[in-house]
Amino acid sequence: MGFRTDAIHAGQEPDPSTGAVSVPIFQTSTFVQEAIGKHKGYEYARTKNPTRLALELNMAVLEGGVAGYAFASGMAAETAITQLLLKQGDHAICSANVYGGTFRLFDKIVRHYGVDFTYVDSTNLDSVAAAMRANTKMVFVESPTNPLMAITDIRGVSRIVGKMKTCRLVVDNTFMSPYFQQPLALGADMVIHSTTKYLNGHSDSIGGVVVLKRQDDADQLQFIQNAAGAILSPFDSWLVLRGIKTLPQRMDAHNENGLVMAKYLVRNRNVKKVYYPGLPSHPGHALAKRQMSGFGGMIAFDLGSLAKAKRFLSRVRLCSLGESLGGVETLISHPATMTHASVPAAQRKKLGITDGLVRLSVGIEDVKDLIADLEAAFK
Numbered sequence: 260m261g262f263r264t265d266a267i268h269a270g271q272e273p274d275p276s277t278g279a280v281s282v283p284i285f286q287t288s289t290f291v292q293e294a295i296g297k298h299k300g301y302e303y304a305r306t307k308n309p310t311r312l313a314l315e316l317n318m319a320v321l322e323g324g325v326a327g328y329a330f331a332s333g334m335a336a337e338t339a340i341t342q343l344l345l346k347q348g349d350h351a352i353c354s355a356n357v358y359g360g361t362f363r364l365f366d367k368i369v370r371h372y373g374v375d376f377t378y379v380d381s382t383n384l385d386s387v388a389a390a391m392r393a394n395t396k397m398v399f400v401e402s403p404t405n406p407l408m409a410i411t412d413i414r415g416v417s418r419i420v421g422k423m424k425t426c427r428l429v430v431d432n433t434f435m436s437p438y439f440q441q442p443l444a445l446g447a448d449m450v451i452h453s454t455t456k457y458l459n460g461h462s463d464s465i466g467g468v469v470v471l472k473r474q475d476d477a478d479q480l481q482f483i484q485n486a487a488g489a490i491l492s493p494f495d496s497w498l499v500l501r502g503i504k505t506l507p508q509r510m511d512a513h514n515e516n517g518l519v520m521a522k523y524l525v526r527n528r529n530v531k532k533v534y535y536p537g538l539p540s541h542p543g544h545a546l547a548k549r550q551m552s553g554f555g556g557m558i559a560f561d562l563g564s565l566a567k568a569k570r571f572l573s574r575v576r577l578c579s580l581g582e583s584l585g586g587v588e589t590l591i592s593h594p595a596t597m598t599h600a601s602v603p604a605a606q607r608k609k610l611g612i613t614d615g616l617v618r619l620s621v622g623i624e625d626v627k628d629l630i631a632d633l634e635a636a637f638k
């Protein structure tokens with residue numbers, strides 16, 4: 260079926276016992292068994308819950324994988340991936356510019372289990388190839404990156420990773436959602452999302468999901484989901500399912516507003532630099548056009564100094580100052596002190612996450628109102 264149809268229907272049959280069109284919230288911890296070993300496919304809700312299963316089946320279809328698993332947060336989903344792929348003595352490669360929490364997980368927790376990490380500029384394929392070792396088990400790429408919107412050639416990285424049978428390419432697709440980018444079709448082995456962002460889309464739930472290409476990986480991740488237990492609740496699963504039904508329409512609106520806002524910012528003399536892959540001046544524009552079907556609603560722009568960023572952020576009214584992104588409402592943030600505070604200052608500077616950088620998650624409001632808000636703040 261087409262993406263819009265799948266977004267609404269995949270994994271979601273009307274409830275057989277009542278005919279309910281909306282998948283019910285199965286708020287239960289356990290399921291009655293007729294006799295020992297005789298049940299309807301559900302035993303205990305950490306292992307399997309019908310509401311969560313509907314979301315997992317839906318996401319597997321939207322990302323084109325064999326299976327999906329939903330977790331309590333994007334970070335819980337990433338943790339499960341590290342439990343699947345990395346053991347003591349292994350090596351992993353990660354894009355140098357990823358969400359600060361991803362770096363924190365790898366550097367402050369997983370590294371202490373005896374896993375060695377190399378951070379590379381994954382937009383440069385030679386750097387990725389040069390970092391590969393015989394014991395490299397995971398290459399983790401975020402594209403576009405948070406917050407600088409750098410674009411990595413996923414197919415190019417997958418060719419490098421594919422040469423080593425025991426290594427897997429993981430792509431964080433949170434910024435694009437499967438509506439604009441499908442990493443498995445570009446050669447990735449698994450995709451992770453913070454469903455907190457565009458998939459849920461309404462800033463009212465925290466969650467994560469992993470979709471996998473290989474059945475053996477999927478079976479192992481299902482084991483980890485049950486054994487480690489960081490599952491998404493039935494209510495949150497239902498919220499995300501409901502959010503996904505309008506994902507295509509919301510993403511189109513984010514994309515449309517994103518382009519207008521980026522062009523407005525480029526013209527504004529207070530703005531030193533704008534990072535948005537939809538602008539022809541963006542270094543990854545041509546690649547973004549090839550591997551994505553839209554550019555999304557994430558923009559970063561540099562105001563030149565911390566003082567200017569602080570003043571500007573205290574004067575916006577309609578744009579809400581806050582962490583997170585991907586909701587229907589426009590959110591604005593300061594990466595250096597908020598989302599990327601856990602990245603050491605020297606590393607932030609090297610990456611270009613300056614103290615004057617502001618990140619905008621463009622919502623789906625009337626774009627003229629958003630521009631008026633920025634205009635008033637600039638004045």
Ligand SMILES: Cc1ncc(COP(=O)(O)O)c(C=O)c1O
Nearest residue numbers: 332333334358405433453455466
């Ligand atoms: C790109 C990206 N990946 C992963 C995460 C982590 O997701 P969560 O906050 O749901 O744990 C975030 C959160 O901001 C993110 O922006």
